[in-house]
Amino acid sequence: MQDHSYLTHLEDEAIYILRETAAQFEKPALLFSGGKDSILLVHLALRAFRPGKLPFPLLHIDTGHNFPEAIAFRDQLVADLGERLIVESVEDSIKRHHLKETQGRFPSRNALQTYALLDAIAANEFDACIGGARRDEEKARAKERIFSVRDDFGQWEPKLQRPELWNILNGKIQKHHNVRVFPISNWTELDVWNYIRLHNIALPSLYFAHQRQCIVYQGKLVATSPFITPQPTDTVVHEWVRYRTVGDMTCTAAVPSKSTTLDEVIAEIVQTNISERGQTRLDDQVSEAAMEDRKKQGYF
Amino acid sequence: MHTLKFITAGNVDDGKSTLIGRMLYDSQSIHTDQLGVIKQQSKLQTGEIDLSLITDGLRAEREQGITIDVAYKYFATNKRKFIIADAPGHEQYTRNMIxxxxxxxxxxxxxxxRKGITEQTKRHASIGSLMGIKHAVVAINKMDLVNNEQAxxxxxxxxxxxxxxxxxxxxVAYIPLSALLGHNVVNNSGQIDWYEGMALLPYLEQISVATEASEKEARFQVQWVIRPKDDAYHDYRGYAGMVLSGSYHVGQAVRVLPSGLESHIKRIERHQKNVQSALTGQNVVLHLTDNLDISRGDAIIKADSQSIQNRQDAQSWLCWLDTAPLQLGKTYLLQHRFKTVRVKVQALQRTWSIKEWHFETADSLKMNDIGQVSLRFSQPLAYDSFADVASNGCAILIDDTNFNTVGACMFL
Incomplete structure (x- = not known):
C-alpha cells in the first residue's frame, strides 16, 4: 500500500491519547526500553507536546541484561532531547525483595521486571505509565484497553476494566490504583516499521543486519554475551543477523538476515510468516497463557 | 483508503468465529506459529483446522465462563486495512456490543x-443503528445447509x-455465504451461482464510509494548552486538540464556548509546522488573535455556527453499562470528551426495547438497558445532537466514587 493515510490516522490517534494522558493524570511516565516501539512513542510524544517540554519523564526498567547498543542509543537520545530519564534497576529490586532468579540456560528477568516497575511506581508516585504494547502482539493483549486500570498490586483484573466508548478515555482512578496507557494499541508491527521509514526515525543498530557470534538453541539464534557463554555441546555459528525485537540479551533471539536498510527490513517482515514474539522470544512459549499470567501479576 | 473498523454481530452458533477465522486465514493474516497452536488444539479427525479457534479467548474467560468484552483483530489486504471489533452476541453482553x-x-x-431473522438479529441491528453505524452487511451464513437455495x-x-x-x-448489502466452506467470503465461489453480487471481503474492501461533514458544524475542543514558559517561546500560547468535525482555516472568525467570547484564528500548527487549514481527525494547535482565558474542555467553533447547544440540560439516550442500576437524582460525572461536569439524571422518560423495537415505560434502567433521559449539568456544556455531529454529541457517565464508566450518552 503506497497510500500513507492510515499511518496519519494512527499517528493522530496516538497523539490524542498522549495528550489525554498528560491532561488527566498528575504524574505520568513513559516506559522506555530502547526498543523500536518505545522509540516510536518518544517520537509521537514530541509531536504531541513540542515546543513545550514533555509533561512526563522517560522511565527505563533496567534488567541489567540489556544490549549495550540499546543503552547507548537511549543515553544519546535523552541527551539530544534534553528530557528527563529515570532508570529503575531490576538488580536493586532483586536485592531489596530477595527475589529468586529464574533458573536455566536463558534466564528471563521478564517476570522480575514487574517488581522494579512497581517499585518505580511507588517511589515516584506515578499514576499512569505509557507503554508501547500493541493489540496485535498476542491474544492476551487483544482485549487490552487504551487506559488499562491496575489495582494497588499492579494487577490486570479483567473485571476492573472499563468499557471504552468512542474515543472518550476515562482516566479517573481511586487512590493507589494506577493506569497503563497504550497509545499504539491499534498499530501492527508493519505499521510501526512503515511509520519509522516514512519519518526516517533513527533506531539502534541491532535492528539491522550485522555479524554476530550465536549459539543455535532449538532452531533459534542466541547471541553469545557476558550472560550466555557457549558450552562444549553447543553449536556456535558466526552469522549475519538482525533483531526483530529488542529485549534482554538472555532471552531474545536474533533472526538470520542481510537486511541493512529500512526498505530491506520491511520487505523481510512482509515475507515472513512467523509472528514477532514467536520468532524472537524464548520466554513466551513456556505456556500457552504465559503473557496472560504475567499481565495479571502486574507486568506491562 | 480509510481503515475500515467493523463489528461482527452474531453468536458462535451462527458461525461468527468461523467467519472471522476464515477472513483472517484466507487473507493470510495468521502467522504459522500461531497456526501451529491452533492446529494442536484442533481435534478434528479430518486433519482440517478449526478456524473458530483463531478467535478463541483468554484462559481466564474459559475458566470463569466470562467474556472480557471486545477483542480486536487486525488484518490487511492489498486494498485496505481492517479492524474487527469482535463482541459476544448474547443478550447479557449487550453492553459489550455497545x-x-x-x-x-x-x-x-x-x-x-436455516433460522432466518431472529430476536438476536433484531437486537444487534437495533444497537448498531442506535450507535450511529451507517452501513450494514447482512451475511446469510450456512447457505450450504439449505442447498444454496435462492428462495x-x-x-x-x-x-x-x-x-x-x-x-x-x-x-445494507445481503451476501449469501458459507464461512465453513469459504464460499463468498474472500472469493466468489461457483457454488451459489445465482448470486451476482460481491463476496464479503471484496465488498468490505471497496465500501466508502466517509461522512460528509457540514462545514458550519466545525467542532474543536481544547485538549491541552501548550505554554512552554521559556525564553524562546515566551509568548507562545497554543490550544492543542483534535478537529472533531468540519474544518478550520487561518483568519476564520471563531467563538469560544461556554464563555461566548469571539476572536480569529491567527495561526494553525500541525506537528510544529504552520498550515493554512485543519481537517476532521487532525491534531492541531490553534493560536487566536486575542488573549482569552481558555482552558481544557472549552469549545472553539465558527462564529456563525448555530446548531450547537450551550446549556445546562439535555435530553439524551442512555445505555446503562454497570451492574448497579441507574439511580435517579444521584450525582454522577459526565465526561464530554475533554470536559467533565457533574450531572444528575432527573427523569427516565422511556426505555427502548431492542428486541421488539418499540418504546416502553419503565421506572429503572439496569445493565444492558437503553432509555431516554433528562439530564442536568453542574455547568453549561457545548454539545450537539448525536444525529447531527456524532463526535460532539456523545459522552460517558462515570460513577463518582469508584470512577467506573457506567453509562453511554448520545444527546438527542
Whole structure:
C-alpha cells in the first residue's frame, strides 16, 4: 500500500491519547526500553507536546541484561532531547525483595521486571505509565484497553476494566490504583516499521543486519554475551543477523538476515510468516497463557 | 483508503468465529506459529483446522465462563486495512456490543440461513443503528445447509428490507455465504451461482464510509494548552486538540464556548509546522488573535455556527453499562470528551426495547438497558445532537466514587 493515510490516522490517534494522558493524570511516565516501539512513542510524544517540554519523564526498567547498543542509543537520545530519564534497576529490586532468579540456560528477568516497575511506581508516585504494547502482539493483549486500570498490586483484573466508548478515555482512578496507557494499541508491527521509514526515525543498530557470534538453541539464534557463554555441546555459528525485537540479551533471539536498510527490513517482515514474539522470544512459549499470567501479576 | 473498523454481530452458533477465522486465514493474516497452536488444539479427525479457534479467548474467560468484552483483530489486504471489533452476541453482553459498536464504520449481521431473522438479529441491528453505524452487511451464513437455495436468501432479504425502515442504515448489502466452506467470503465461489453480487471481503474492501461533514458544524475542543514558559517561546500560547468535525482555516472568525467570547484564528500548527487549514481527525494547535482565558474542555467553533447547544440540560439516550442500576437524582460525572461536569439524571422518560423495537415505560434502567433521559449539568456544556455531529454529541457517565464508566450518552 503506497497510500500513507492510515499511518496519519494512527499517528493522530496516538497523539490524542498522549495528550489525554498528560491532561488527566498528575504524574505520568513513559516506559522506555530502547526498543523500536518505545522509540516510536518518544517520537509521537514530541509531536504531541513540542515546543513545550514533555509533561512526563522517560522511565527505563533496567534488567541489567540489556544490549549495550540499546543503552547507548537511549543515553544519546535523552541527551539530544534534553528530557528527563529515570532508570529503575531490576538488580536493586532483586536485592531489596530477595527475589529468586529464574533458573536455566536463558534466564528471563521478564517476570522480575514487574517488581522494579512497581517499585518505580511507588517511589515516584506515578499514576499512569505509557507503554508501547500493541493489540496485535498476542491474544492476551487483544482485549487490552487504551487506559488499562491496575489495582494497588499492579494487577490486570479483567473485571476492573472499563468499557471504552468512542474515543472518550476515562482516566479517573481511586487512590493507589494506577493506569497503563497504550497509545499504539491499534498499530501492527508493519505499521510501526512503515511509520519509522516514512519519518526516517533513527533506531539502534541491532535492528539491522550485522555479524554476530550465536549459539543455535532449538532452531533459534542466541547471541553469545557476558550472560550466555557457549558450552562444549553447543553449536556456535558466526552469522549475519538482525533483531526483530529488542529485549534482554538472555532471552531474545536474533533472526538470520542481510537486511541493512529500512526498505530491506520491511520487505523481510512482509515475507515472513512467523509472528514477532514467536520468532524472537524464548520466554513466551513456556505456556500457552504465559503473557496472560504475567499481565495479571502486574507486568506491562 | 480509510481503515475500515467493523463489528461482527452474531453468536458462535451462527458461525461468527468461523467467519472471522476464515477472513483472517484466507487473507493470510495468521502467522504459522500461531497456526501451529491452533492446529494442536484442533481435534478434528479430518486433519482440517478449526478456524473458530483463531478467535478463541483468554484462559481466564474459559475458566470463569466470562467474556472480557471486545477483542480486536487486525488484518490487511492489498486494498485496505481492517479492524474487527469482535463482541459476544448474547443478550447479557449487550453492553459489550455497545462498546464494540461505538466508533465502528460498519456492522456485519450474521444470520443462520436455516433460522432466518431472529430476536438476536433484531437486537444487534437495533444497537448498531442506535450507535450511529451507517452501513450494514447482512451475511446469510450456512447457505450450504439449505442447498444454496435462492428462495431462502430472498425470503431473508425481504424480511430485513421491511424491518429496516425503522433503522438508520444508509446502505445494507445481503451476501449469501458459507464461512465453513469459504464460499463468498474472500472469493466468489461457483457454488451459489445465482448470486451476482460481491463476496464479503471484496465488498468490505471497496465500501466508502466517509461522512460528509457540514462545514458550519466545525467542532474543536481544547485538549491541552501548550505554554512552554521559556525564553524562546515566551509568548507562545497554543490550544492543542483534535478537529472533531468540519474544518478550520487561518483568519476564520471563531467563538469560544461556554464563555461566548469571539476572536480569529491567527495561526494553525500541525506537528510544529504552520498550515493554512485543519481537517476532521487532525491534531492541531490553534493560536487566536486575542488573549482569552481558555482552558481544557472549552469549545472553539465558527462564529456563525448555530446548531450547537450551550446549556445546562439535555435530553439524551442512555445505555446503562454497570451492574448497579441507574439511580435517579444521584450525582454522577459526565465526561464530554475533554470536559467533565457533574450531572444528575432527573427523569427516565422511556426505555427502548431492542428486541421488539418499540418504546416502553419503565421506572429503572439496569445493565444492558437503553432509555431516554433528562439530564442536568453542574455547568453549561457545548454539545450537539448525536444525529447531527456524532463526535460532539456523545459522552460517558462515570460513577463518582469508584470512577467506573457506567453509562453511554448520545444527546438527542
Amino acid at each position: 462498546t464494540g459498536a461505538s466508533g465502528a464504520d460498519l456492522i456485519v449481521l450474521l444470520i443462520d440461513a 431462502v436468501y430472498e425470503q431473508i432479504v425481504s424480511d430485513f428490507e421491511t424491518k429496516k425502515t425503522e433503522l438508520n442504515y444508509k446502505t
